[in-house]
Amino acid sequence: MLNKSDINEVKELYTNEKVRRYLGGTYEEEQIKTAIGDMVIKESESLYWVAREIRTNTFIGLVSLSPHHDGHDVELSYQVLPTWWGKGYGLEITQVILHYAFDELSLKRVIAETQLSNIKSCNLLKRLGMKLEKEIERFGAQQCIYSISSSSRK
Template sequence: MIFETDRCLLTSFQKSDVIDVRQLYVNQEVREFLGGIRNDDSIEASVVGMLHPKADCYYWVVREKQTDSFIGLVSLDPHHEGVELELSYQFLPEWWGKGYAKEVLREIIAYALTDLHVAKVIAETQTANKSSCKLLEKLGMKEERTLVRFGKEQVIYLIRSS
């Protein structure tokens, strides 16, 4: 499955993307609010899961159209707590603050609500991750609740189909 935005191309995760995606899992800035740098076994397990996704699990690699440069990874998969689809994303720091995440995530939210016909999409982030909270709010997501998970306060955002 391929998506195209003004500046980005999103393609389903492939084995050829492993080296690029690994950059996300070992980058301290990227992993600051995501549980820290992942070890090789954990990265391998994630890769296997992305290469052979379960039903209702979608993983896209994000690249800049003009240069084919790797930007990050976006996913939709069932949330820890239930059946709602959770929007997750990781982008390399050099792409932060330039509107790429907003552009890409808007497309994926629309896909989930319109094409997959889900009633709502949720996203979970640490309350300390102010940039991520602000991004989700700019996308029209509303704070649903806070909780403690992984030893940190998290906020769950949601957006409903109209």
């Protein structure tokens, strides 16, 4: 879970241009304070986890389960620092959270939304066993909605 001691590391995600390329751009300090404040306030409806490398405890990124914009679904979201890209950490982290969503929270379905142009994220979602459900226009870009149900898990 997200702790106050994680805040400075989480800020790295919101100020990193590579991380934020498909997420609406980097945040200014006030936007970061609001985003982190929302994470703390919305704990009852959203869950946030900081991901760390086991051996070194080095910060990797942030992952969450929260209500989706559609008001019906629970969304899996993730941000990983570029240092960790291409090493399997994003897949491992999201697999753990999906396991938690289905086996601990007893969710029946989880979705993820990513930009169509974010090929690496689309590929990660496919590797999780998620299926492309639809494409929509949102946030000024073409978005892909992927989903997975508890009954269709690998």
